[in-house]
Amino acid sequence: MPSRLPPFEADLARASTLPAFAYTDAAILAAERDRIFRRTWQPIAHAADVAAPGSYVTGAVDGAPVVVTRDAGGVLRGFHNVCRHRAGPVASGKGARRSLTCKYHGWTYALDGKLVTTPELGEVKDFDRSCHGLRPVQAAVWGPIVFVNLDRDAEPLESVLGKIPDETRAFRLDAMKLVARKDYTLACNWKTYVDNFLEGYHLPTVHPGLFKELDYDAYRVETHRLYSAQIAPIRRARSEGGARHYAPTAEGELEALYYWVFPNWMLNVYPDNMSLNIVLPLGVDRTLTVFEWFRHDGATPEEIERTVRFSDGIQLEDIEICEAVQRGLASGSYEAGRFSALRENGVHHFQALVHEHLVRSR
């Protein structure tokens, strides 16, 4: 079905957007799950949960259950959380264990994935236990987050992140802890939401309150191979932080940084807090966005609440426009549009990556 996609123009000034059907067609979403979500690094858990040797944490990538372990020697490993017997779950939640025991019939695996016990197996023939370890996936920790990539041939997280670890080093992200989480379910395609995130073009109209505080003329998006960074200088007094579009800078302070990493997660980094947004497709026109806030120790409940409330206001404005856009895309009246060459390079970059992943042969 992706073969129906027209070619995507690399020159922003000539390019048209992805066609409307890419936002409404179930076959396109199925291809995105297979070629994008199951082949890219996905945030699935928190690093604090697998910091200690002998700990594990579970999660999912595109609905596929995974488990990440830290074995006794301190090595981090990722596996499909799927028993080799009859596909039961070998772990749930998180915790500390010497081994993982399947909930269904009790087969037990070491934290390095090896199958160690198979109770009451009887006289089975041609069964080599050493060939029935948990199926591995790639796992990595960066900052306060655990990432998994189901594609064992995918490039390492480190190379996908490019300059981000260096640029954020001074913020000491790995010392930040989760303080709040908020989920939103939206009636739009996941790309409708990501497109919207990647431009400041809608600031004057969709976020008039925020617009007044920003130096809109200086707002820009820098694209890198698999991520982009938004630079949004603030015009007046410094903000509380907590949403993107917002860069609380003051003399002698660290500048705020806003990253989007292909395909579906964003990091908004401030001197005293960071938020992670994850965008997850639930259907062609249903999307879950998960917002998590992390802070260094010492934040008061009031400070946390203020950060969440500020972000919430911006998010509700974005949800309203994204849902309206989805209705427009599904109206039958719209095929594709043109980009602002001044303001939508980030959206063009994202759509080019989606297109590239959907049409490539592998």
Ligand code: FES
């Ligand atoms: S499915 Fe795991 S022991 Fe049977």
Ligand SMILES: [Fe+2]
């Ligand atoms: Fe917005």
